[in-house]
Each structure stands twice: as C-alpha cells, then as structure tokens.
Amino acid sequence: MTDTMDISSVMTQIGRKAKAASAQLAFASADVKQAALESAADAVWARRAEIIAANVKDMEYGRAKGLSDAMMDRLMLDASRIQGIVDGLRAVAGQDDPVGKTLSEWDRPSGLHIKRITTPLGVIGVIYESRPNVTADAGALCLKAGNAVILRGGSESFHSSSAIHACLVDGLKAAGLPRDAIQLVPTRDRAAVGEMLTMTDYIDVIVPRGGKGLVGRVQADARVPVFAHLEGICHIYIDTDADMQKTRGVVLNAKTRRTGICGSAECLLIDRAFYDAHGAPFVQDLLDAGVEVRGDETLQSIQGVIPANADDWGHEYLDMIIAAKIVEGVDGAIEHLRRYSSNHTDCIMTQNDATADRFFQRVDSAILMHNASTQFADGGEFGMGAEIGIATGKMHARGPVGAEQLTSFKYIVVGDGTTRP
Amino acid sequence: MTDTMDISSVMTQIGRKAKAASAQLAFASADVKQAALESAADAVWARRAEIIAANVKDMEYGRAKGLSDAMMDRLMLDASRIQGIVDGLRAVAGQDDPVGKTLSEWDRPSGLHIKRITTPLGVIGVIYESRPNVTADAGALCLKAGNAVILRGGSESFHSSSAIHACLVDGLKAAGLPRDAIQLVPTRDRAAVGEMLTMTDYIDVIVPRGGKGLVGRVQADARVPVFAHLEGICHIYIDTDADMQKTRGVVLNAKTRRTGICGSAECLLIDRAFYDAHGAPFVQDLLDAGVEVRGDETLQSIQGVIPANADDWGHEYLDMIIAAKIVEGVDGAIEHLRRYSSNHTDCIMTQNDATADRFFQRVDSAILMHNASTQFADGGEFGMGAEIGIATGKMHARGPVGAEQLTSFKYIVVGDGTTRP
Numbered sequence: 001m002t003d004t005m006d007i008s009s010v011m012t013q014i015g016r017k018a019k020a021a022s023a024q025l026a027f028a029s030a031d032v033k034q035a036a037l038e039s040a041a042d043a044v045w046a047r048r049a050e051i052i053a054a055n056v057k058d059m060e061y062g063r064a065k066g067l068s069d070a071m072m073d074r075l076m077l078d079a080s081r082i083q084g085i086v087d088g089l090r091a092v093a094g095q096d097d098p099v100g101k102t103l104s105e106w107d108r109p110s111g112l113h114i115k116r117i118t119t120p121l122g123v124i125g126v127i128y129e130s131r132p133n134v135t136a137d138a139g140a141l142c143l144k145a146g147n148a149v150i151l152r153g154g155s156e157s158f159h160s161s162s163a164i165h166a167c168l169v170d171g172l173k174a175a176g177l178p179r180d181a182i183q184l185v186p187t188r189d190r191a192a193v194g195e196m197l198t199m200t201d202y203i204d205v206i207v208p209r210g211g212k213g214l215v216g217r218v219q220a221d222a223r224v225p226v227f228a229h230l231e232g233i234c235h236i237y238i239d240t241d242a243d244m245q246k247t248r249g250v251v252l253n254a255k256t257r258r259t260g261i262c263g264s265a266e267c268l269l270i271d272r273a274f275y276d277a278h279g280a281p282f283v284q285d286l287l288d289a290g291v292e293v294r295g296d297e298t299l300q301s302i303q304g305v306i307p308a309n310a311d312d313w314g315h316e317y318l319d320m321i322i323a324a325k326i327v328e329g330v331d332g333a334i335e336h337l338r339r340y341s342s343n344h345t346d347c348i349m350t351q352n353d354a355t356a357d358r359f360f361q362r363v364d365s366a367i368l369m370h371n372a373s374t375q376f377a378d379g380g381e382f383g384m385g386a387e388i389g390i391a392t393g394k395m396h397a398r399g400p401v402g403a404e405q406l407t408s409f410k411y412i413v414v415g416d417g418t419t420r421p
Numbered sequence: 422m423t424d425t426m427d428i429s430s431v432m433t434q435i436g437r438k439a440k441a442a443s444a445q446l447a448f449a450s451a452d453v454k455q456a457a458l459e460s461a462a463d464a465v466w467a468r469r470a471e472i473i474a475a476n477v478k479d480m481e482y483g484r485a486k487g488l489s490d491a492m493m494d495r496l497m498l499d500a501s502r503i504q505g506i507v508d509g510l511r512a513v514a515g516q517d518d519p520v521g522k523t524l525s526e527w528d529r530p531s532g533l534h535i536k537r538i539t540t541p542l543g544v545i546g547v548i549y550e551s552r553p554n555v556t557a558d559a560g561a562l563c564l565k566a567g568n569a570v571i572l573r574g575g576s577e578s579f580h581s582s583s584a585i586h587a588c589l590v591d592g593l594k595a596a597g598l599p600r601d602a603i604q605l606v607p608t609r610d611r612a613a614v615g616e617m618l619t620m621t622d623y624i625d626v627i628v629p630r631g632g633k634g635l636v637g638r639v640q641a642d643a644r645v646p647v648f649a650h651l652e653g654i655c656h657i658y659i660d661t662d663a664d665m666q667k668t669r670g671v672v673l674n675a676k677t678r679r680t681g682i683c684g685s686a687e688c689l690l691i692d693r694a695f696y697d698a699h700g701a702p703f704v705q706d707l708l709d710a711g712v713e714v715r716g717d718e719t720l721q722s723i724q725g726v727i728p729a730n731a732d733d734w735g736h737e738y739l740d741m742i743i744a745a746k747i748v749e750g751v752d753g754a755i756e757h758l759r760r761y762s763s764n765h766t767d768c769i770m771t772q773n774d775a776t777a778d779r780f781f782q783r784v785d786s787a788i789l790m791h792n793a794s795t796q797f798a799d800g801g802e803f804g805m806g807a808e809i810g811i812a813t814g815k816m817h818a819r820g821p822v823g824a825e826q827l828t829s830f831k832y833i834v835v836g837d838g839t840t841r842p
Contacts, residue, residue, distance in 0.1 A: 009533065026783065027782040108803070110795055116820075119785060122785075245838065252837075293802045356835075362448055364447065366832065367832045369835075371836045372533055372836025372840075375841040394543060394625055410789060411817060412781055413788060413790045413793055415792045416667065417664065417667025418797070419671055419675075
C-alpha cells in the first residue's frame with residue numbers, strides 16, 4: 001500500500017469487515033475454533049523460513065533506525081522462538097472454550113427459567129509494540145473467545161507480524177472461518193492508531209500492549225473501552241509477623257528474577273517493629289545481587305543504601321533498582337499503598353492470617369499476594385493459558401486478561417407463553 | 422447555596438469525600454450495611470410528613486414550570502408511595518451481601534492458591550430525572566455493594582430528594598458509617614452534571630436513569646464508564662412453529678401492560694409461512710385494545726392496520742403504537758434485528774427449541790426471551806431485588822443492574838514463601 005491512501009477509509013473498511021466476521025464467529029463451534037488454531041500452529045511451523053526471512057528485514061530496519069539492544073532482542077525471531085509461538089497457539093487451542101458457558105441459572109415464581117451465558121465481546125483492537133509473537137498470542141486468544149480482532153503491531157515488526165498473520169489466516173481458511181476474523185492493519189502509518197481509538201461503531205474494546213508511553217496515549221485518547229495497566233508499581237510489605245527466611249526468598253525473587261516485567265517489585269515497606277527486632281538481611285541480599293536500594297532515613301544506616309527522594313515512592317523502575325521505607329504496621333503500609341500503588345499487584349509477608357485479611361480487605365489492587373513473589377502476576381502462572389495483558393481498571397476485565405476475560409454475557413429467559421401480571 | 426458558588430470546586434470536594442468514604446465502605450461488614458439500610462427505612466417512615474411537605478414544594482415548582490401530567494405524577498409522593506420506598510429499602514437491606522464472595526478458587530502446581538473475590542466498584546455517580554424514589558433505590562443499592570454514591574436528582578424533585586437523602590444519612594449515622602457514603606449534589610445547577618461526567622479521578626461509573634435525552638447526553642459526554650441503555654426497542658419474532666394461543670397472550674401483554682417502560686414491545690416480526698397458514702389474530706387483539714398498528718404492505722390487508730414507513734423500524738414508541746412486518750423465517754428476523762435491535766430485550770415465540778437456540782446464538786441482546794413477555798425485562802422480575810437500571814453495553818454490567826452488578830473483583834494469591842522459577 002502507498003502512503004497516500006486514506007487511512008480513515010481503510011480503517012473503516014477493516015472495522016466493517018471485522019464486525020461482519022464477529023457476527024459469524026459468535027456461533028462458531030468450539031471444535032472449529034480449535035481446529036483453526038491448530039492449523040495456524042502447523043502453518044507457523046511449516047512457514048518458519050518465510051517468517052525468519054521477514055524478520056531479517058525487520059532487524060535490518062531496526063538496526064538502521066538505531067534500536068537499542070533490548071528492543072532488537074525483543075524483535076528477533078529464531079527457530080526456538082518460533083517453536084514458542086507454535087506451542088502458545090496449541091496451548092490456547094487446547095483450552096476450554098469460554099463461549100456459551102452457563103454462569104448461573106435459576107427459576108422464578110413467574111414460571112420463567114433464567115440463564116446467564118457467556119458470549120463474545122465482539123471486536124477487539126490490539127495495539128502493540130515490537131514483539132512479533134504478540135500477533136499470534138493476541139490473535140489466538142481473541143479467536144478462542146469468539147471475537148474478531150484488529151491487530152496493529154509496531155512498525156519495527158511489520159514484516160514479521162505480517163508473515164505470522166498470514167499463518168493465522170491459513171488456519172482460519174482451513175477451518176472454514178471468515179478470514180476477516182483476524183486482520184492486521186496493513187500500514188505503518190501511525191494515524192491508524194488514532195482511528196482505532198475512536199472507532200466506537202466497530203471496536204468494542206482496545207487492548208494496548210507495550211510501554212507506558214503507548215498505554216498512556218491509548219488511555220488518554222480512546223473513546224473505546226480499554227483493558228490495560230499503565231504501570232506495575234508492585235510493593236512488598238514486610239509485616240511484624242513475617243517469616244524472615246520466606247521473606248528473603250520472596251524479596252530477592254520478586255525484584256531480580258526479571259526486572260523488566262510489570263510484576264517485578266519496585267518498593268519494600270518494612271514494619272518498624274520487625275526492622276528493630278531483626279534488621280533487614282533481605283536488603284543486604286538485594287545489595288549483594290547488585291540492586292540499587294534507595295532507602296528512607298532509617299534504612300540509610302545500612303551500608304550501600306542510598307537516599308530515596310520523593311520521586312522514588314510510586315516509581316516503576318523496571319530495572320535493578322528498588323525503593324525501601326519503614327512504615328508503622330500494616331495500617332502504615334495500607335496508607336502508603338492508597339497513595340502510591342498502581343493497583344496492579346501488591347504483596348504482604350506475614351505469618352498472621354488476620355493481618356493478611358486486613359491487608360486484603362483494605363488494599364484494592366487487582367492482585368494481592370500473601371507470602372508469594374509478585375513475579376507470579378501473570379496469566380500463565382494463574383493457569384489461564386496465555387494472557388493478552390493485565391488490567392488494573394475495575395470494569396469487566398481485571399488482573400490477567402485471558403480468553404475468559406474477553407467474553408461478555410447475556411440472559412436467556414424461557415417461559416411457556418408467560419405474561420407479566 | 423447560592424448560584425454564584427464555584428460548581429467545579431463543589432463537585433471536586435464531593436468527589437474527594439466520596440472517595441474517602443468508599444475506602445471505609447470497602448470493608449464495612451454485611452451487618453453494618455444492613456443496619457444502615459434498615460435505620461434509613463425507619464427514618465423515611467418516621468419523617469414522612471417532612472418528606473411530603475418537601476414534595477408539596479416540588480409540586481408547586483413543577484406546576485409553575487408547566488410540567489406535563491405524566492411528569493407531575495412521577496414527581497408526586499403520598500403515604501402509599503412512601504411506604505413503597507420503605508419496602509424497597511428493607512428489601513435491599515435483606516438481600517445477600519454481594520461483597521467478599523468467592524467467585525472461584527483454584528490451586529496451582531507452583532503451590533499457590535488463587536481466589537477471585539468480589540469487591541465494591543468504588544464511587545458510583547447516579548444522574549436521574551423527576552422520580553424522587555430513585556434517591557432511596559440508588560442510594561441503597563450502591564451502599565449494599567459497598568460503594569459510595571453521588572446522587573444528582575432532577576431539579577423538579579430537589580426538595581423531595583433532599584428530604585429522602587436526609588433519612589439515608591440518618592441510617593448511615595445510626596450504623597456508624599461515614600455520612601459521605603451517600604451524597605446528594607446540593608444544587609440544581611446543570612453544570613454539576615457536566616462535572617460528574619468527567620470526574621475520572623473520583624467516580625468509577627455513572628448510571629443515568631431517565632429518558633433518551635438524558636442518557637444520550639451522558640453517553641456522548643462521559644469520560645467515566647457508563648452503565649445504561651439508550652433505548653429499549655424490543656422485538657417479538659413469531660416463528661412458523663409458534664403456538665397461537667401463547668403468542669396472543671404474550672403479544673398483548675408485551676405491548677399493552679405498560680407502554681412507557683423500556684421492556685414494552687415495539688415491533689412484531691412475523692414469519693411469512695406462519696402468517697399464510699394462520700393469519701395474525703394477535704394483530705387484531707392489539708387493534709381491539711386500541712393499539713395503532715403500523716404494518717408493511719402484506720399486513721396492511723388487515724383492516725385497521727396503517728402503513729409503516731422506514732422510520733418505524735427500530736423506533737421506540739413508549740406508547741400505544743407498534744410496528745409489524747413479515748419476515749422470511751428466523752434468519753429473516755435475525756437480519757432485521759442485526760440492523761434495528763437496540764440490544765435490550767428481544768423475544769422469539771416458537772415451540773421449536775432448535776429454532777430458539779439459533780435465535781439465542783445469533784442475536785446479541787442483553788436479554789433474550791423465549792415464549793415470554795418482554796415486560797419481564799426487569800431486575801425485580803429477575804429476582805435481583807431492586808435494580809438501578811438496565812444496561813445494554815457489553816462491558817461489565819449487562820441486563821438488569823442490581824447490587825451484584827455494582828461490584829468488581831480482585832485476586833487473592835496465597836503462597837508459603839513461594840518464588841517463581
């Protein structure tokens with residue numbers, strides 16, 4: 001396509017086709033959807049040379065554009081990563097079908113029988129950055145839940161995403177599903193994103209996948225509902241009744257296992273009584289592992305801890321840095337979280353279940369952990385199969401967004417000529 | 422308050438107080454919320470003379486403003502309507518508490534135990550028109566679900582709503598709950614509505630209750646998520662396998678029981694084969710009952726049926742008028758519904774379950790009826806106790822919105838020092 005095409009009319013066309021496809025998908029059987037995803041997995045493996053050749057083009061483009069090493073790594077595909085894509089498609093294919101499930105049913109004195117059953121949401125728009133595998137993950141999850149999807153990948157991964165998308169379309173065709181069920185925006189023009197965010201007639205929900213810049217823009221500009229989180233500022237509160245051994249293991253894992261993911265810990269809140277009695281060997285563990293610890297005045301007495309400033313509270317580092325602070329008991333931690341939590345994932349370390357309950361009741365994050373690493377904040381680890389992202393809003397989808405969260409519901413009301421008095 | 426006060430700062434204050442109250446309400450026990458609602462019911466009955474005196478002022482204002490008889494009737498309160506308000510409050514008080522319920526729970530191979538539990542949504546904004554009883558219904562449902570609520574009633578019911586609101590606050594105080602849990606916007610200034618629609622920092626969801634003018638404005642201007650329906654254009658499809666007796670009963674009830682509610686039928690779709698074989702005595706029933714029937718060419722051969730024009734398809738009359746049309750089987754009905762349904766409530770009359778299933782799968786309305794009157798589209802009839810409205814969106818709340826639909830959820834993840842490999 002040329003740069004002079006009219007983006008608005010291209011996107012409207014795509015939207016119309018997606019809406020038409022979604023009407024077909026709404027009643028596609030579980031078997032047919034599963035077959036489409038399995039055929040797509042076969043196609044990705046069969047066409048891997050083609051995908052890698054497309055990826056080489058993207059890598060050249062990325063190098064010319066001066067992408068960082070980290071971004072180049074995210075972009076890169078090899079046989080093992082393609083195997084990962086194939087495995088992901090098969091995993092979603094094998095999941096329970098989330099559509100047509102009876103959520104609840106009951107009888108009424110009027111003689112009516114009422115059932116609440118799951119339905120697809122309709123059309124999902126996914127806007128993502130450089131990782132080309134998102135094309136397969138997002139396409140598969142949306143299809144599994146009976147939704148049509150419009151994928152808008154990053155410009156860097158344009159050729160790789162197109163090659164993977166072609167395999168998904170192979171799968172749709174093999175299963176007899178409409179090829180417009182999974183569409184990829186056929187242009188790098190950024191105006192396409194602006195169109196998607198306001199296509200309320202054609203798109204039911206937007207899922208942005210990427211950094212804070214992307215998500216922030218989507219949340220600010222979208223007229224279509226958005227499932228997303230802006231930041232994952234995960235806290236660990238270490239209570240007076242914490243077990244030191246468990247705390248050391250969890251803190252080190254939560255910060256250092258992978259620092260670049262949204263579930264990595266960014267701030268420690270340490271109960272004053274616990275600190276006075278036991279010190280903070282978990283802070284020493286972090287220092288030993290090469291983490292920069294930014295502490296409040298009390299914690300600065302530990303050698304190697306540097307002073308935190310006001311900006312460090314509620315800060316997402318995504319790096320080998322952590323903030324740390326003394327608080328007055330669980331209520332002090334709750335107060336800090338009310339102000340600084342991003343409502344993604346927060347953790348309490350305690351052997352006292354009553355204290356954990358107080359924390360659970362009063363902290364309103366999508367995911368609350370007790371004696372477990374925040375790095376578990378992940379749809380796969382939750383047993384949801386793949387996830388399309390983690391949402392921190394309170395509407396509809398919250399926490400890891402898997403196929404089940406990409407459904408809505410309707411009521412089926414059965415009578416026998418029943419009239420209302 | 423004077424007209425010169427700064428509405429924006431007044432609303433921000435109200436928003437802040439609501440948010441602070443919602444943090445307290447989130448962990449209010451079921452007993453305390455129930456006690457607050459029962460005390461509020463007592464207060465409404467004890468202070469009924471005061472409420473009626475306030476209502477007299479509103480009625481005078483309404484008369485001076487030249488309100489229609491229908492609107493004056495909606496505004497009017499007497500002892501029996503106040504008894505209705507008291508009964509409504511007690512009914513919500515007695516419902517199961519929807520907060521803290523375990524929606525699902527499971528174990529993971531990692532050793533984690535995951536629970537998904539219901540939580541309040543936070544702060545609800547309710548914008549309504551002349552019925553003063555909405556003050557009590559909406560306030561009670563929001564409180565039951567642990568939410569703070571900001572009520573903005575119609576200017577006509579200003580004094581009545583204020584008097585009822587005072588009783589709700591009595592209930593909160595008696596139970597030791599923050600009085601800011603239920604606030605009423607203390608001004609008739611319409612600018613307050615504009616503020617509410619954009620207070621994304623303080624309001625989690627807006628529920629508009631009223632006519633198309635109000636709902637349309639809210640849907641167009643809100644930056645806060647909205648639970649609502651714009652129109653209830655309810656259809657009844659009469660299939661070739663319909664039972665005539667049942668059809669006659671349901672059609673007459675669905676149109677004429679009450680014409681002004683969102684669940685009243687606005688259009689009949691009649692299968693051609695059924696019509697050719699049996700005629701349309703249900704159309705005659707409607708004519709006999711004084712309903713104006715606007716039919717397509719075929720149906721105009723019935724004496725008394727007047728011609729429908731293009732505007733009659735997808736039209737909400739809320740009156741003794743109905744549109745009627747011949748279609749080609751269930752697929753013809755589905756095609757008409759895809760174009761004209763407002764996705765509120767649609768009904769199929771058939772003795773053929775396979776045809777009903779086809780209709781259920783392919784029509785995506787919030788409520789689908791089988792052999793039952795569309796007038797059952799109501800939270801009370803669904804057994805949800807009171808409802809705050811009916812939503813046709815696909816996100817979060819759909820169909821009747823009761824206390825359960827005013828909750829969100831979070832995940833509680835319990836480990837034992839569990840770290841992620």
